Amino acid sequence: MDRRKFIKDSALASSLFFVPSFVKAFESVATEKLGYRRLVIVQLAGGNDGLNTIIPHNNDVYYNARPRLAITKDIIRLNDNLGFHPSLAPLRSLFDNGELSIINNVGYPNPVRSHFRSMDIWQTASDSDEYLQSGWLGRYLDAHGQKPYNAIEMDEQLSLAMKGEHFNGIATNNYKALYKTAKDPFFKSVLNHYNDTHLSEHNLGYLYQTMIEAKSSAKYIYEKTKVKLSQQDYPQNNFAKQLKNVAQFVNSDLDTKVFYTSLGGFDTHANQQNKQSRLLEQYAESISAFVKDLKRNETFEDTLILTFSEFGRRVKQNAANGTDHGAANNVFIIGKNLKTAGFYNNLASLTDLDTNGDLKYEIDFRSVYATILSKWMNVSTKGIINSKQEVLHFI
Template sequence: MKRSEFLRNTTLGAVGTLFVPEFLRGMELVGLQSKTNFNKLVVIQLSGGNDGLNTVVPYENDIYHSLRPKIRIPKKEVIKLNDELGLNPSLEKFNRLYDEGLVAILNSVGYPNPNRSHFRSMDIWHTGVDSNQHSKTGWLGRYMDAHCTTSHSMLELDSKLSLSLNGELRNGLAVQNSQSLYRSLRGYYFDQVIDTGEFADLHEDNQGYLYKTLVHTRQSGRYLAKTHTVKENNFEFPKSRLGRKLGQVSQFIRSGLSTQVYYVSHNGFDSHANQRNQQDRLLKDYSDSVYALVESLKKAGEFDNTLIMTFSEFGRRVKENGSSGTDHGKANNLFLIGNRLIRPGIYNAAPNLMGLDDGDVSYTIDFRNVYSDIISDWFGKDPSGIISKQFDPLDII
């Protein structure tokens, strides 16, 4: 028996579940997890609708070039991956990862009856329900309900939490850094009272619920502040907002936090006008930041247990609009990055520009198929109850 398991068993055995209030129980286990023995997921959300066709470019496709006279990326500029698809030149470092066999590119990922509103389509991606359904819980939140005991099992590097991380029993935590949650209550007028922790006797009514949430928040805040021992980055991250966020994720992982999911947004992809500059800049930032994350985790021996998924709420129209930009579209590409991918490279056929759906790329892979595989193949858990539909495995992870 490993030391951590032994400790865990004795902790529960000695204290007994009966005597520990439910909301405190998770705290007993904290900090015992070894630094590398569980799989972690980093989700990077490209918000605003990234133009997938100028990200992974069908550079030999005439339709692509003719529908995008102003914003197309010429063949000589793309970084060629095979004889039909190539990367946006801003993705130079991302391409290095690709060449190392660490990247899987999934084309035409989407869902039936797509919605072109940012808000609604993001909701659909967050909740994983059909586009005519609504849910108050996200797919990761439901995973957390079923398999995690604390809120800091899932962290979003942001000041507000996404719907993805909302569960029925608990929500993930939105933190800007290791201190922000702790500081959010530091100097709070009644912290002395809260620290007495004598609120377990409060009823299950709303008053009790508020105090319990407060105690819980303080404990999670302390845990993050205390466990975050690695404060330097072992690789240089871009100074951008995304770079800082991923640098923080790297520190968290290398500190051995028990967190299983890190969630990060990269904003600004809504390129209705003058797309090239804006998107290329954002993609370069993405590419450099992700490269830094991978290298930094590799150096610390943490990369093997980390999977990085990148998605956007929708792709954009194939035809450019009148202001050198693109409007909201449908299916899009999705990236998986990791050292244990079964099938790195380009997973499926390039988007079919001959058979467009009302001017948009149609989906051939349901995004929930990817979620489902992550839950079963990466986390080793049963996706039913978390993802409402059943899918055949894609056999990527």
């Protein structure tokens, strides 16, 4: 095969298997077996406004700070002080059943209010002044992964969170298209030349390995998922489609331990009310359908769902009927047999704010990760979460 054609056509491999540093992708093979529990990550991209998500309905400071933006009607009161945004009504049964834990005031020291940098911090579990090239889930894969499909992101590109030093997950928003691409005649041609004597000269051996693993993963996902297609009704939106695919993977018993999904659009600097209401409705209805799907197939008990956003919003509304970038925010944990269901902690003070007018963080987000790794995934946090973090008691 002509080398120029090989390099040109090898884009097919990268579209299957997002490994920018593919030379390192298969240098190490983990020996530890993965457990049976699964983790589903939901990223609310853009910085969801936590104060209009979990509403301090009995706090005058909230209403005074947001004269046009505060939620005043149809609040779903969960206790004397806090309640759901009306769009979160589909989650009420999870809250009442003890299957939802809401952790308030989650953040990190010296918060960064840039979308890209703060998301990097959340995805790598770094300090605010530390720059890491691997994600916390990628490092989990480095230590405990065996195949690319052990972690799947429902997107066309792999997030930094899923990239390790030596091992990465796989990204696909359409597993059927992934399989079809892997069957392209080009792959057969490439693999027939796997023993080409010129491979070492051109340093392409690792790329061949990557392509072999990509094709194998695509076939495994497709064949395994065919046996358990979802019968649950889902809303008609892209986020719901992601969760429906995840449910099919989970219910088909794929050997995948981490799933990564996202819902964007939460950067609400202007005209926030309608936009956030619509997005929260998509989130809540989709999550409700997803949980029902898992329960129907008796897989909910072994699945934990973590929802986060890269930061919250400013306590005070801005002049455009929106909110600007803030700091601490709430995190949702959904699962069966939670140790601390309902509200894990109280909302931070709305008067004792940081110098930018933001909520002060109380719980380091890396403590949430450390708790999930040690108490749910049953692995050591060593080498995955660098900072020593306290273990929380929500699971």
